[in-house]
Amino acid sequence: MKTILIIGAGRSATILIDYLLKQSELFNWKIVVTDSNVELAKTKINQHPNGMAEELDIFDVKKRQQLIKQSDFVISMLPASMHTEVAEDCVAFGKSMATASYVSDSMRNLDRSAREKNIVLFNELGLDPGIDHASAMKIIDEIHQQGGKVLTFKSYCGGLVAPESNDNPWGYKISWNPRNVVMAGNSTAEYLSNGKIKLLPYQRLFEQAETIQIDNFTFDAYANRNSIQYINAYKIPEVQNILRGTLRYKGFCKAWNIIVNLGLTDDSIAIDNLENISYKEWVEMFLPSGEENIIEKLKRIFNNRIDEDVVEKLRYLKLFSDEKIQKPSKGTSAMILQSIMEEQLKLKPEDKDWTVMYHYFEYEIKGKRMALESYFEDKGKDSIHTSMAKTVGLPLGITVKNYLLGKIPLSGVQIPTTPEIYQLLLNELKEYGIIFKEKKYNL
Amino acid sequence: MKTILIIGAGRSATILIDYLLKQSELFNWKIVVTDSNVELAKTKINQHPNGMAEELDIFDVKKRQQLIKQSDFVISMLPASMHTEVAEDCVAFGKSMATASYVSDSMRNLDRSAREKNIVLFNELGLDPGIDHASAMKIIDEIHQQGGKVLTFKSYCGGLVAPESNDNPWGYKISWNPRNVVMAGNSTAEYLSNGKIKLLPYQRLFEQAETIQIDNFTFDAYANRNSIQYINAYKIPEVQNILRGTLRYKGFCKAWNIIVNLGLTDDSIAIDNLENISYKEWVEMFLPSGEENIIEKLKRIFNNRIDEDVVEKLRYLKLFSDEKIQKPSKGTSAMILQSIMEEQLKLKPEDKDWTVMYHYFEYEIKGKRMALESYFEDKGKDSIHTSMAKTVGLPLGITVKNYLLGKIPLSGVQIPTTPEIYQLLLNELKEYGIIFKEKKYNL
Numbered sequence: 001m002k003t004i005l006i007i008g009a010g011r012s013a014t015i016l017i018d019y020l021l022k023q024s025e026l027f028n029w030k031i032v033v034t035d036s037n038v039e040l041a042k043t044k045i046n047q048h049p050n051g052m053a054e055e056l057d058i059f060d061v062k063k064r065q066q067l068i069k070q071s072d073f074v075i076s077m078l079p080a081s082m083h084t085e086v087a088e089d090c091v092a093f094g095k096s097m098a099t100a101s102y103v104s105d106s107m108r109n110l111d112r113s114a115r116e117k118n119i120v121l122f123n124e125l126g127l128d129p130g131i132d133h134a135s136a137m138k139i140i141d142e143i144h145q146q147g148g149k150v151l152t153f154k155s156y157c158g159g160l161v162a163p164e165s166n167d168n169p170w171g172y173k174i175s176w177n178p179r180n181v182v183m184a185g186n187s188t189a190e191y192l193s194n195g196k197i198k199l200l201p202y203q204r205l206f207e208q209a210e211t212i213q214i215d216n217f218t219f220d221a222y223a224n225r226n227s228i229q230y231i232n233a234y235k236i237p238e239v240q241n242i243l244r245g246t247l248r249y250k251g252f253c254k255a256w257n258i259i260v261n262l263g264l265t266d267d268s269i270a271i272d273n274l275e276n277i278s279y280k281e282w283v284e285m286f287l288p289s290g291e292e293n294i295i296e297k298l299k300r301i302f303n304n305r306i307d308e309d310v311v312e313k314l315r316y317l318k319l320f321s322d323e324k325i326q327k328p329s330k331g332t333s334a335m336i337l338q339s340i341m342e343e344q345l346k347l348k349p350e351d352k353d354w355t356v357m358y359h360y361f362e363y364e365i366k367g368k369r370m371a372l373e374s375y376f377e378d379k380g381k382d383s384i385h386t387s388m389a390k391t392v393g394l395p396l397g398i399t400v401k402n403y404l405l406g407k408i409p410l411s412g413v414q415i416p417t418t419p420e421i422y423q424l425l426l427n428e429l430k431e432y433g434i435i436f437k438e439k440k441y442n443l
Numbered sequence: 444m445k446t447i448l449i450i451g452a453g454r455s456a457t458i459l460i461d462y463l464l465k466q467s468e469l470f471n472w473k474i475v476v477t478d479s480n481v482e483l484a485k486t487k488i489n490q491h492p493n494g495m496a497e498e499l500d501i502f503d504v505k506k507r508q509q510l511i512k513q514s515d516f517v518i519s520m521l522p523a524s525m526h527t528e529v530a531e532d533c534v535a536f537g538k539s540m541a542t543a544s545y546v547s548d549s550m551r552n553l554d555r556s557a558r559e560k561n562i563v564l565f566n567e568l569g570l571d572p573g574i575d576h577a578s579a580m581k582i583i584d585e586i587h588q589q590g591g592k593v594l595t596f597k598s599y600c601g602g603l604v605a606p607e608s609n610d611n612p613w614g615y616k617i618s619w620n621p622r623n624v625v626m627a628g629n630s631t632a633e634y635l636s637n638g639k640i641k642l643l644p645y646q647r648l649f650e651q652a653e654t655i656q657i658d659n660f661t662f663d664a665y666a667n668r669n670s671i672q673y674i675n676a677y678k679i680p681e682v683q684n685i686l687r688g689t690l691r692y693k694g695f696c697k698a699w700n701i702i703v704n705l706g707l708t709d710d711s712i713a714i715d716n717l718e719n720i721s722y723k724e725w726v727e728m729f730l731p732s733g734e735e736n737i738i739e740k741l742k743r744i745f746n747n748r749i750d751e752d753v754v755e756k757l758r759y760l761k762l763f764s765d766e767k768i769q770k771p772s773k774g775t776s777a778m779i780l781q782s783i784m785e786e787q788l789k790l791k792p793e794d795k796d797w798t799v800m801y802h803y804f805e806y807e808i809k810g811k812r813m814a815l816e817s818y819f820e821d822k823g824k825d826s827i828h829t830s831m832a833k834t835v836g837l838p839l840g841i842t843v844k845n846y847l848l849g850k851i852p853l854s855g856v857q858i859p860t861t862p863e864i865y866q867l868l869l870n871e872l873k874e875y876g877i878i879f880k881e882k883k884y885n886l
Contacts, residue, residue: 188709193732197714199776200729201706203646204744208731263644266631271640286643288651289636301647333642 002029002404005067007056007086008077009035009044012100012126012176014384016075016393017044017051023401024050034067058082069093073400079177083107087121094119098400100126100392102225108413115412124415125399127355127391128157128224131429132244133233133415134395134422135436136359139374140234141419148365149238156212156221157357158247159388162379163217165351169312171249173345175353175380175388182265182338184246189223191243197228203261207305209253210245214358215375220253221245233417247356255313258302259337262286264319267334274325274336279318282325282336294320317344347383354379355387357436362443369443374436391434398428445472445847448510450499450529451520452478452487455543455569455619457827459518459836460487460494466844467493477510501525512536516843522620526550530564537562541843543569543835545668551856558855567858568842570798570834571600571667574872575687576676576858577838577865578879579802582817583677584862591808593679599655599664600800601690602831605822606660608794612755614692616788618796618823618831625708625781627689632666634686640671646704650748652696653688657801658818663696664688676860690799698756701745702780705729707762710777717768717779722761725768725779737763760787790826797822798830800879805886812886817879834877841871 004020006013013033020031031048034056035041045051056063058078068074068089073096076086080101090097091110096119099107103123114121124130132155143150161173174181189200200208200223209222224244231239248256259265263286271282280294287297298314299306314320317340327339347353354377361372380386395416402408402424409420416422429435447463449456456476463474474491477499478484488494499506501521511517511532516539519529523544533540534553539562546566557564567573575598586593604616617624632643643651643666652665667687674682691699702708706729714725723737730740741757742749757763760783770782790796797820804815823829838859845851845867852863859865872878 188706188712190712196724196732197728198730198732199706199709199712201704201709203704204706208744261644261646263631263642263647266642266644269631269633269642281639285640287641289639289641301651 002027002072003070004029004031004400004404005071005074006031006033006077007058007064007074009033009037009041009053010077010177011386012389012392013077014044014386014389014393016077016389016397019393019397020400021045021048021051023397024048027401027405029404032067032071058085061085065089065093068095071095073097073404075099075396075400079179080104090119090121091117096120096122096403098122098125098396100124100130100396102129103413103415111413118411120403120408120411121413122396122399122403122415122421123413125395127159127388127395128244128246128357130395130416131391131425131434132157132357132359133417134425135357135374135376137234137417137422138419138426139359139361139372140236143361143363143365144235146365148363148370150234150236150361150363151239151369152241152360152362153234153236153239154241154243154245154360155358156214156219156245156247156360158219158355160247160249160354160356161347162352162354165348165353166249168345169309169316170252170255170345172252173347173351173353174341175347175386176392178338178342179334181341182334183267185222185224185260186265187225189225189227191223191227192231192239193241193243195240206253206257206260209248209257211250212245212247212358214247214356215377217356218250219247219356220250221247222253233415241362247358251309251313254305254307255310258298258305258310258314259317261302262298264333264337267332270330270332271336272330274327274329274331276324278324279321279336279340282333283319317341347386349383351383352379352381353383353386353388355391371441371443373439375439376434376436378434390432394429394432394434395425398425445470445515446513447472447474447843447847448514448517449474449476449520450501450507450517452476452480452484452496453520453620454829455832455835456520457487457829457832457836459520459832459840462836462840463843464488464491464494466840467491470844470848472847475510475514501528504528508532508536511538514538516540516847518542518839518843522622523547533562533564534560539563539565539846541565541568541839543567543573543839545572546856546858554856561854563846563851563854564856565839565842565846565858565864566856568838570602570831570838571687571689571800573838573859574834574868574877575600575800575802576860577868578800578817578819580677580860580865581862581869582802582804582815583679586804586806586808587678589808591806591813592681593677593804593806594682594812595684595803595805596677596679596682597684597686597688597803598801599657599662599688599690599803601662601798603690603692603797603799604790605795605797608791608796609692611788612752612759613695613698613788615695616790616794616796617784618790618829619835621781621785622777624784625777626710628665628667628703629708630668632668632670634666634670635674635682636684636686638683649696649700649703652691652700654693655688655690655801657690657799658820660799661693662690662799663693664690665696676858684805690801694752694756697748697750698753701741701748701753701757702760704745705741707776707780710775713773713775714779715773717770717772717774719767721767722764722779722783725776726762760784790829792826794826795822795824796826796829796831798834814884814886816882818881819877819879821877833875837872837875837877838868841868
């Protein structure tokens with residue numbers, strides 16, 4: 001009887017837990033779900049006989065290590081910055097592990113020790129990163145097997161609200177870690193354009209978003225982190241254009257750009273006495289003194305970047321409101337903004353979220369230049385059974401299952417760019433409706 | 444015979460070393476000057492019988508601690524981030540210490556231990572911070588002693604090139620740590636305006652510089668770090684406006700704003716193979732692809748923020764040059780920019796630098812509203828005997844001397860806002876020509 005330990009039972013873990021509990025019936029597994037809020041873990045297990053809920057404060061090293069020691073596989077659903085402690089324990093006790101997060105430097109540094117212990121540290125096993133790697137890599141491997149060269153690879157993904165559930169001016173509701181929504185893009189993005197490395201700093205990232213048409217829908221897309229590193233990961237040294245982008249409804253980026261350049265995502269300066277300050281007064285902190293009203297001040301700073309649509313979006317986030325900030329009582333602007341967004345951009349119980357992924361390739365094969373588009377979209381059932389929880393949870397669940405069944409003979413730090421991982425993963429995802437539609441044409 | 448240890452013999456240490464060697468003749472002190480480049484230390488000592496040069500790699504803990512143990516007072520002229528190790532050693536061995544840098548959190552945390560050991564940790568004992576604190580605090584204490592209230596305090600300082608030595612479009616030459624010049628303003632600035640806290644993020648700091656007239660000269664002034672904390676340090680809870688600003692020649696900030704918003708001060712992404720990339724190609728990394736030339740691209744991104752004056756300044760920093768980047772061969776954009784500025788904005792041997800400090804007060808006294816302006820300027824002799832080295836070195840030298848002579852009965856972390864420090868300091872500075880001119884008038 002194998003034991004799988006899931007650390008963190010938050011919104012992204014719902015469908016992962018369901019999936020593994022289901023599989024546990026076939027393979028006689030025990031699924032231990034831990035959270036600092038044990039009631040949350042209990043709810044997610046829903047009295048399944050193979051499930052067990054445990055309270056775990058991740059900083060309780062003794063209990064954490066005890067639980068890891070008693071497990072055969074560990075899945076960390078913690079915020080990305082907390083994976084390393086878990087990974088170090090896993091290496092120490094010879095336990096394999098999986099996360100849906102980007103490989104951090106500290107994770108990468110564990111590669112050699114993990115190989116020595118013959119354990120695997122799966123990462124980037126979610127939607128994006130995750131399904132994007134698997135589906136793109138399958139196409140790239142096929143092009144290469146036919147002797148082709150990949151010249152352009154652009155990959156876009158968004159965790160959005162479904163059009164039928166969209167009732168706010170942002171076209172956005174929060175379906176995953178709200179802190180990550182606030183801090184998104186908060187480093188210089190890197191991509192390749194016409195063979196040249198391009199760097200885009202945070203303050204221009206949203207301003208220089210591109211408009212992109214997918215399946216009759218128009219999106220904004222902003223460059224996502226470091227795309228350059230995937231030239232090696234995808235084994236496409238021949239590529240001339242590579243960009244990974246994040247999708248938002250058209251108009252999102254123009255307004256978010258104002259929030260970023262105002263400074264409202266600042267996470268360095270704690271502001272006191274927030275119960276005595278209104279949202280508008282908070283925003284006015286970032287604006288010059290003067291007699292004009294707040295919108296006139298915004299126009300003074302940002303000129304024609306402030307239009308009616310932007311004003312409507314900012315108003316929806318209460319930025320012009322005289323209401324006092326209730327929560328937090330002391331905190332950074334990023335924390336205030338997160339709290340507003342959790343309230344104003346919350347999925348209602350019956351709301352459906354929407355994940356969209358779109359790859360665009362240009363490649364050369366036998367002297368012919370071709371384009372290939374590959375696309376999937378998926379909608380959640382409701383605010384608990386979200387497409388986000390599904391598309392993050394299934395790649396983790398499926399890959400962990402395959403590993404425990406001995407079907408993935410790998411060790412060390414791994415992402416789903418190898419056929420051993422992606423073939424089984426993409427096949428099983430189809431059973432859950434995650435099916436890529438392809439369109440190929442000559443250029 | 445007391446021993447004073449000076450760690451770091453760089454450009455800001457020249458006049459400090461001269462001053463202390465001179466004083467050593469009166470008080471029979473030994474002045475030990477260390478640097479990783481011992482030849483530099485030797486040059487600065489210039490065979491003075493009371494001077495001794497020692498090679499010291501600051502990461503050589505054993506030698507560092509040995510030298511500190513053998514000293515009576517330690518002056519750290521290292522980059523600000525390296526003071527803490529020295530300060531911890533000083534506390535451990537019961538030695539007093541001084542720096543010209545801002546009090547860091549880690550320095551502040553040593554306050555209690557320093558008091559327990561009855562040693563002093565002087566900080567902010569340079570020009571700005573330093574002379575500004577001393578001179579402003581003297582005025583503030585006088586206003587308070589007369590029963591007045593300080594309503595507005597603005598304090599501006601610049602380490603500039605003298606007009607007669609200015610032969611480049613920036614009106615700037617590097618007279619201190621060039622790394623700090625590149626990274627200046629790289630955090631959200633905080634100040635108080637009409638009783639309200641204002642926050643200004645890096646990406647808008649230079650765009651929102653103010654124009655300020657001092658003594659027939661027009662400057663740009665941008666907000667400097669956290670001015671709010673000085674409400675407590677200066678004991679002026681009544682103040683409605685407080686701003687510390689940095690002075691540059693008019694036009695500097697408009698062009699530097701482009702450099703910041705392009706992303707050229709990025710210090711997070713290392714770029715490889717710089718010997719094969721031209722300066723223009725490096726800048727193009729931060730611009731979109733396209734057929735236009737680099738200036739047209741800049742105009743596409745920044746619109747009317749690019750004018751002829753900005754173009755001339757950017758050109759002077761080689762940003763449009765086809766020359767290959769020679770140095771460094773691999774590095775961040777901040778490192779490339781620093782290397783360019785060290786070359787293009789270098790003080791020539793005969794050049795004079797120029798330090799300018801200007802305080803503006805508004806205060807209320809016996810029902811009358813008054814303004815007070817206090818101002819000094821000072822020019823260097825040449826590129827070695829700079830006003831910067833003088834105005835940074837003298838406050839350190841004078842205060843360390845007074846402390847060793849028993850005239851400053853203080854312990855713990857101290858900045859020059861107490862009369863025990865500033866009275867003696869300001870008096871002796873006059874002997875070196877650092878004399879504030881005051882202008883008082885009714886409002």
